[in-house]
Amino acid sequence: MQFVQMNVFEFEECVSSRLKTKKLAPAERLGITYMGFVGALSAQRMGSQGSQQIAWTFGKQVQKVQKSLAVSDENLCSIVPGDCETRLTRTKLLLDGAAPPPLTEKELSSAHRH
Numbered sequence: 001m002q003f004v005q006m007n008v009f010e011f012e013e014c015v016s017s018r019l020k021t022k023k024l025a026p027a028e029r030l031g032i033t034y035m036g037f038v039g040a041l042s043a044q045r046m047g048s049q050g051s052q053q054i055a056w057t058f059g060k061q062v063q064k065v066q067k068s069l070a071v072s073d074e075n076l077c078s079i080v081p082g083d084c085e086t087r088l089t090r091t092k093l094l095l096d097g098a099a100p101p102p103l104t105e106k107e108l109s110s111a112h113r114h
Contacts, residue, residue, distance in 0.1 A: 008043045008051045012036070015058070030065040031079065037062050038080050041090060050108070052100045059095045 015036035019029065040055035066076055073091070077084040 008040060008048045008054055011039055011043070012054045012058075015039070026065060026069055030062065030069060030071065030076070033058055033061045033065060034076060034079065037091075038082075038087070041087065041094070044094075045090075050103055052094070053102060056094055056100055059091060063095065 015032060018032050019036075024032070037055055037058035040051050040058055043051035044055050062076070066073075073088055074084065077087055080087075
């Protein structure tokens with residue numbers, strides 16, 4: 001996940017590109033989206049600009065697919081190594097709130113330079 005901290009926007013583009021594959025099984029779509037979410041959530045913890053917005057977007061996508069497959073938060077969390085208790089708490093805090101505000105043009109310009 002080191003790449004995510006280096007450029008969260010390129011990571012988002014990579015995950016989004018993979019999700020555009022037409023023949024993804026629902027479980028595969030869930031796994032890819034969840035990896036995008038966890039990566040952005042990790043970048044958010046490190047203070048990467050734009051990561052909160054990206055994590056929120058991927059998180060909302062995860063919730064849709066997760067619900068359709070009836071996968072629990074705990075089972076989903078267990079597919080990625082790490083502290084599930086903390087991740088589930090951070091997920092709830094992020095996704096139970098309103099969408100984060102979009103970055104300003106100045107913030108976007110600054111974030112893409114790093």
